Amino acid sequence: MSECPYRDPFKKKRSEGPVLETEFDNDPVAMILGLKDVRKAARNHETFSSNAPFRVPIPREEKLRSVRQFPIESDPPEHTEYRKIVEPIFNRPNQPDYQQRITEIIEAVVIPCMETNSFDAIHDFALPLQSRALALLLNVPEEESELWIKWGVHVLREGDGSSKGREMENYCKTAFRKSSEWGDDNLFSILNDASFQGRSLTDDEKLGFANLAFAGGRDTVINTLCIILAHFAENNQDLVRLGKEPELINFAGEEFIRFATPLTHIGRKCPVDSNVHGVLVKANQLISLNWASANFDDTVFQNPEQIKIERKPNPHIAFGNGPHNCLGAPHARLLMRNFIRVLTQKISNISLLSFESKTEKTKDYQRMNGYERLELCFSAK
Amino acid sequence: MAKVTYITPSGEEVAVDGAIGNLMEIAREHDIEGIEGACSGCCSCATCHIRVKPEWLDKTGRATEAEQDLIDLESDTDERSRLSCQVEMSEKLDGLIVEVAPF
Numbered sequence: 001m002s003e004c005p006y007r008d009p010f011k012k013k014r015s016e017g018p019v020l021e022t023e024f025d026n027d028p029v030a031m032i033l034g035l036k037d038v039r040k041a042a043r044n045h046e047t048f049s050s051n052a053p054f055r056v057p058i059p060r061e062e063k064l065r066s067v068r069q070f071p072i073e074s075d076p077p078e079h080t081e082y083r084k085i086v087e088p089i090f091n092r093p094n095q096p097d098y099q100q101r102i103t104e105i106i107e108a109v110v111i112p113c114m115e116t117n118s119f120d121a122i123h124d125f126a127l128p129l130q131s132r133a134l135a136l137l138l139n140v141p142e143e144e145s146e147l148w149i150k151w152g153v154h155v156l157r158e159g160d161g162s163s164k165g166r167e168m169e170n171y172c173k174t175a176f177r178k179s180s181e182w183g184d185d186n187l188f189s190i191l192n193d194a195s196f197q198g199r200s201l202t203d204d205e206k207l208g209f210a211n212l213a214f215a216g217g218r219d220t221v222i223n224t225l226c227i228i229l230a231h232f233a234e235n236n237q238d239l240v241r242l243g244k245e246p247e248l249i250n251f252a253g254e255e256f257i258r259f260a261t262p263l264t265h266i267g268r269k270c271p272v273d274s275n276v277h278g279v280l281v282k283a284n285q286l287i288s289l290n291w292a293s294a295n296f297d298d299t300v301f302q303n304p305e306q307i308k309i310e311r312k313p314n315p316h317i318a319f320g321n322g323p324h325n326c327l328g329a330p331h332a333r334l335l336m337r338n339f340i341r342v343l344t345q346k347i348s349n350i351s352l353l354s355f356e357s358k359t360e361k362t363k364d365y366q367r368m369n370g371y372e373r374l375e376l377c378f379s380a381k
Numbered sequence: 382m383a384k385v386t387y388i389t390p391s392g393e394e395v396a397v398d399g400a401i402g403n404l405m406e407i408a409r410e411h412d413i414e415g416i417e418g419a420c421s422g423c424c425s426c427a428t429c430h431i432r433v434k435p436e437w438l439d440k441t442g443r444a445t446e447a448e449q450d451l452i453d454l455e456s457d458t459d460e461r462s463r464l465s466c467q468v469e470m471s472e473k474l475d476g477l478i479v480e481v482a483p484f
Contacts, residue, residue: 039454094409254425300454313424313451329419 008305009365010293018277020290022364024058030279030287031265035294035301035317037277041268042289043322045075048268050324058267058288064156064165067204069212076323078197085194085201086209086327089187092137093330102334105132105142106342114346114378118353121374126225127153129339130218137331138213139186140175147171154219172210176203187213217328220262223358223370224332225339227260231307232343233352233376238309243344252309253336258316259307261292264360264367266320291317292367349379383475387431389414390483404465404479405429415481422466427451429465430458430482437477441468457482 010033013020020031032038041048053068054061071082092098109129113119131145148155156165172188179188191206201209232239242249265288270281281287295316296304319326326332343350353375360367382399387408389395400407408416408429417428424447433441444452444463452462465479 036454043456250421251423254420254423300450313447314420315425315427315451315454319419325419333420 007368008293008296009367010290010296011298013365014293014297019279020364021279022288022362024286024362025060028281028285029058029267030276030281030285031290031293032276032287033290033293033297034299035297035315038289038291038294039317039321041287042317042320042324045079045268045323047270047274048287048289049075049271050079050268051075051271052267052269052286055269055286056267058265058286061156065211065215066166066169067208067211069215070205070208071327072212072216072324073208079323081196082209083323083327085196086187086190086213088185089138089190090327091330092139093334098136099334099338101136102133103338103342105129105136106335106339107346108132110342110346110378113376114380116377118375118377121226121229121376122153122222122371125229126222129225129335130221133221133331133335134214134217137328138188140179140182140188144175148214151214153222154215156215157219168214169207169211172207172214173203175210176206216326217332219370221332221335223262224257224260224336226371226374228256228336228340229350229376230352230355230371230374231256231259232347233350235307236349238307239344239347239350242309242340246341246344248310249337249340249344251312251314252340253333254314254316255307255309255311256336256340257318257332258295258301258311258314260369261295261316261318262369263318264292264369265290289320291320292369346381347378348381351377351379353377383470383472383477385470385474385477385479387413387416388478388480390481400470402470404431404463404468404470406466407470408465408481413481415484416465417484418466420466424448424451424464424467427455427464428484430455430484431463431465431468431479432459432461432482433463433468434478434480435461437474437479440473441477 014033018034018037022029022031032041050056053073056073071079128149131148132142135142135145151164155168175188191209194201267286267288272283274281298304319329355371356373357368358370358372360369384398385400386396397411405418409418419428420426448464448467452458
């Protein structure tokens with residue numbers, strides 16, 4: 001793992017206590033670190049609320065989007081009703097024909113890369129794969145994804161962020177108007193036709209759903225795909241083993257998702273003054289659920305900094321936990337598993353030609369969670 | 382052919398005849414309320430938590446060590462708790478009754 005893109009930056013902080021008192025946006029944030037504590041807090045929406053528009057992501061996003069995201073920035077029971085509206089879309093990966101289509105989309109990206117001496121794993125591979133797979137999930141024509149690819153790796157934080165965010169919101173407004181051309185069972189049509197508490201959704205609510213659908217599973221999926229590719233490039237034995245033991249592919253998928261934990265943390269607001277493991281959090285201030293720290297908690301995971309493709313149990317919370325667990329998780333899991341399967345079937349070796357790690361830098365930690373650049377070469381079987 | 386009955390969190394009893402596979406897969410095929418099986422049997426999610434009726438525990442067996450590690454992270458568990466993905470249906474379990482735990 002000499003080139004491993006990730007070292008656990010929270011290891012020492014976890015040994016010092018359950019909470020890291022840090023700050024974002026010039027406000028204090030009590031960051032919960034241990035797996036059991038994070039799980040428990042994630043399920044306690046009364047003490048740790050998601051009813052905090054623009055503040056569930058940390059840093060806050062007022063400047064990056066014009067609308068509150070749904071269903072994530074709401075609490076039960078409203079959250080439950082909001083979430084049910086889009087469940088038919090996000091449960092599509094359970095359909096057998098969907099699983100076949102995902103494999104075809106993956107192969108259509110892998111095969112051209114097999115025919116070159118080098119490829120850019122982010123822009124030639126992971127970004128188009130994520131976008132085309134998203135078109136399948138949202139049940140819109142795949143051609144739509146060609147525009148989404150141009151929005152870059154992180155639609156809200158690419159460059160200064162705001163311009164891409166506006167472009168994406170304008171695209172969504174157009175998509176709501178023309179969605180009936182794509183049928184009545186795509187994300188946009190479903191939101192147009194939805195009922196919430198006996199009324200139609202407002203334009204801002206619809207846009208808030210669409211905003212999350214585009215922003216939520218974008219850089220996260222891309223970073224995870226790249227981390228898997230880089231791991232196989234440095235650990236060919238794991239690629240070979242998964243080819244011989246395909247029954248391990250699901251376990252490997254979980255392990256890569258744990259190891260990558262592409263979303264480091266997420267915010268919750270304390271509605272009233274709260275004592276969080278001995279730290280006073282004043283009303284309206286934030287705590288953070290640190291998924292990345294939790295997934296490397298060595299009181300739960302043996303040798304957490306090692307990728308063990310056969311790890312079981314693997315109680316990671318990379319998709320969150322509790323009522324807000326990631327709506328896109330079935331899609332992401334299927335994508336990762338079928339991606340690994342296609343690699344084991346078509347590729348004998350991956351060469352790492354050059355790379356530059358991506359680092360998330362904050363006041364109290366630096367975390368490598370993907371790549372700025374990753375140049376690879378596939379050797380076909 | 383083996384039969385299994387799920388008692389859902391809302392109290393409904395759903396019987397499945399000719400049940401083949403593990404109890405999570407069977408539940409998903411029959412849309413049993415409360416069984417999600419998000420990780421497809423990798424012992425990652427615990428979204429397929431069930432409680433076995435006490436009289437059946439000898440035949441199903443108790444949770445394995447890996448399974449128990451995950452169950453220990455959940456609230457509202459007891460010695461009858463199992464992950465349904467880890468219980469393989471068989472003729473010896475014909476008539477089995479399990480309660481689906483609320484998630």
